[in-house]
Amino acid sequence: xxxxxxxxxxxxxxxxxxxxxxxxxxxxxxxxxxxxxxxxxxxxxxxxxxxxxxxxxxxxxxxxxxxxxxxxxxxxxxxxxxxxxxxxxxxxxxxxxxxxxxxxxxxxxxxxxxxxxxxxxxxxxxxxxxxxxxxxxxxxxxxxxxxxxxxxxxxxxxxxxxxxxxxxxxxxxxxxxxxxxxxxxxxxxxxxxxxxxxxxxxxxxxxxxxxxxxxxxxxxxxxxxxxxxxxxxxxxxxxxxxxxxxxxxxxxx
Amino acid sequence: xxxxxxxxxxxxxxxxxxxxxxxxxxxxxxxxxxxxxxxxxxxxxxxxxxxxxxxxxxxxxxxxxxxxxxxxxxxxxxxxxxxxxxxxxxxxxxxxxxxxxxxxxxxxxxxxxxxxxxxxxxxxxxxxxxxxxxxxxxxxxxxxxxxxxxxxxxxxxxxxxxxxxxxxxxxxxxxxxxxxxxxxxxxxxxxxxxxxxxxxxxxxxxxxxxxxxxxxxxxxxxxxxxxxxxxxxxxxxxxxxxxxxxxxxxxxx
DNA sequence: TCAAAAGTGTTGAGGATACACCCATGG
DNA sequence: CCATGGGTGTATCCTCAACACTTTTGA
Numbered sequence: 001x002x003x004x005x006x007x008x009x010x011x012x013x014x015x016x017x018x019x020x021x022x023x024x025x026x027x028x029x030x031x032x033x034x035x036x037x038x039x040x041x042x043x044x045x046x047x048x049x050x051x052x053x054x055x056x057x058x059x060x061x062x063x064x065x066x067x068x069x070x071x072x073x074x075x076x077x078x079x080x081x082x083x084x085x086x087x088x089x090x091x092x093x094x095x096x097x098x099x100x101x102x103x104x105x106x107x108x109x110x111x112x113x114x115x116x117x118x119x120x121x122x123x124x125x126x127x128x129x130x131x132x133x134x135x136x137x138x139x140x141x142x143x144x145x146x147x148x149x150x151x152x153x154x155x156x157x158x159x160x161x162x163x164x165x166x167x168x169x170x171x172x173x174x175x176x177x178x179x180x181x182x183x184x185x186x187x188x189x190x191x192x193x194x195x196x197x198x199x200x201x202x203x204x205x206x207x208x209x210x211x212x213x214x215x216x217x218x219x220x221x222x223x224x225x226x227x228x229x230x231x232x233x234x235x236x237x238x239x240x241x242x243x244x245x246x247x248x249x250x251x252x253x
Numbered sequence: 254x255x256x257x258x259x260x261x262x263x264x265x266x267x268x269x270x271x272x273x274x275x276x277x278x279x280x281x282x283x284x285x286x287x288x289x290x291x292x293x294x295x296x297x298x299x300x301x302x303x304x305x306x307x308x309x310x311x312x313x314x315x316x317x318x319x320x321x322x323x324x325x326x327x328x329x330x331x332x333x334x335x336x337x338x339x340x341x342x343x344x345x346x347x348x349x350x351x352x353x354x355x356x357x358x359x360x361x362x363x364x365x366x367x368x369x370x371x372x373x374x375x376x377x378x379x380x381x382x383x384x385x386x387x388x389x390x391x392x393x394x395x396x397x398x399x400x401x402x403x404x405x406x407x408x409x410x411x412x413x414x415x416x417x418x419x420x421x422x423x424x425x426x427x428x429x430x431x432x433x434x435x436x437x438x439x440x441x442x443x444x445x446x447x448x449x450x451x452x453x454x455x456x457x458x459x460x461x462x463x464x465x466x467x468x469x470x471x472x473x474x475x476x477x478x479x480x481x482x483x484x485x486x487x488x489x490x491x492x493x494x495x496x497x498x499x500x501x502x503x504x505x506x
Numbered sequence: 507t508c509a510a511a512a513g514t515g516t517t518g519a520g521g522a523t524a525c526a527c528c529c530a531t532g533g
Numbered sequence: 534c535c536a537t538g539g540g541t542g543t544a545t546c547c548t549c550a551a552c553a554c555t556t557t558t559g560a
Contacts, residue, residue, distance in 0.1 A: 186512085187511080203513095204514080227511080228511040229510085229513075232512090232513085
């Protein structure tokens, strides 16, 4: 929680630089060791968590704003971003406005504004991210998709909506490409699909189907060193991938 | 175009009632005589057209705002609405801010604000609509999907994005239910699908497939009076429809 | 040599496509 | 009586799901 002085300073700066009433919240997905991960922030003196977010500068394109916000949280540039919904309930940020209601009167406190929040989901390479808390937060860290803590405000709803959008767009967006490292094995890619869809898939049928799309290149050398039979390494054929996505992969999983 | 006095009055009222920087634009779809229709407005002294739109009141939920705006344009209550995208380019409304730049300085003119516009598509019963122009417009009328005039601002982009969203969601939203009258024939429903998808479908296979979903009830009496063989009348079985939509109809068209 | 991971192959059911055929009605 | 619109039936193809089998490797 900010001191009164900090809050006044922040509010003054915000009013100068940002659009009133607009915020951005991001659901940042990563993939590591067979698990989908989401990047979360824990505010000072709070049990519950928040999605990374921020505001839009007065003349800034909104996608650029989302990129700027995420660069501060992850260190990454040029992140894959997809806008998925606007959350516009008048009381959606009641927690934030209540938090400081004894510190500063509403008309001076930026956080007592009504904010419509534009939801973006982001797909990042897990190993490229260096989580960095913002000034309101104690920590910034990855959480497993199936071990999510309680979230503040309406961020639970935002998160769930993002996950739904991700599932719906699995055949229409380069989701695998942006979440996997450059080279990966077929079982690893399958784990990603299983994590997103929340169900097991048949190993053999998965392989045949993915390969049938013609969007993967197989490396000549299989991965060495592991136990058991050495798996082949694959990478995405970006050109074919893009073409296939415009059509959308046929059928369901 | 407004007079200076009108513009000042509107700007003052708007600043009092509406959120700055937020607007709503709606793509209203209707279906009549085998044609998809879109509701458009033509401003005074203008060749090009606009989508119906408006602003959000300071404490109003955004979906309610969209409903209010469309009630004024169509006379309809409780319209089926689906938010599909936010258009946030800083210069997207340059036409509007330029239009009055000699009438009123920017800081007094509401239209010279930057507006992020939330896009909704609406599905309405064609016969229920009584098109009603707003104070900026000469006319408000239906236009055929394949005979669209030039649009102002970024409304061409908004329209196209809406149409893409409509196609993607054809198997996940009650699109047929909201666009067709209560009773309709199979060929009529097929025309709707063909209009949305932009391609011809096989009559027999369409029928079998739609009926296979189990979402239609066949009336006992076929439609009479027309030439040729009397077609059966169908209506949607709303309960089954809803259930089927949560799964999404399988396969493509 | 055996368990576990990974690659490849086969088969059968169900859905989609492309047809052919029959029925009703107005001109 | 026939052109046209509309309802019903069928053969073929193809996709997908559910399987079995083989290969490789470390323990």
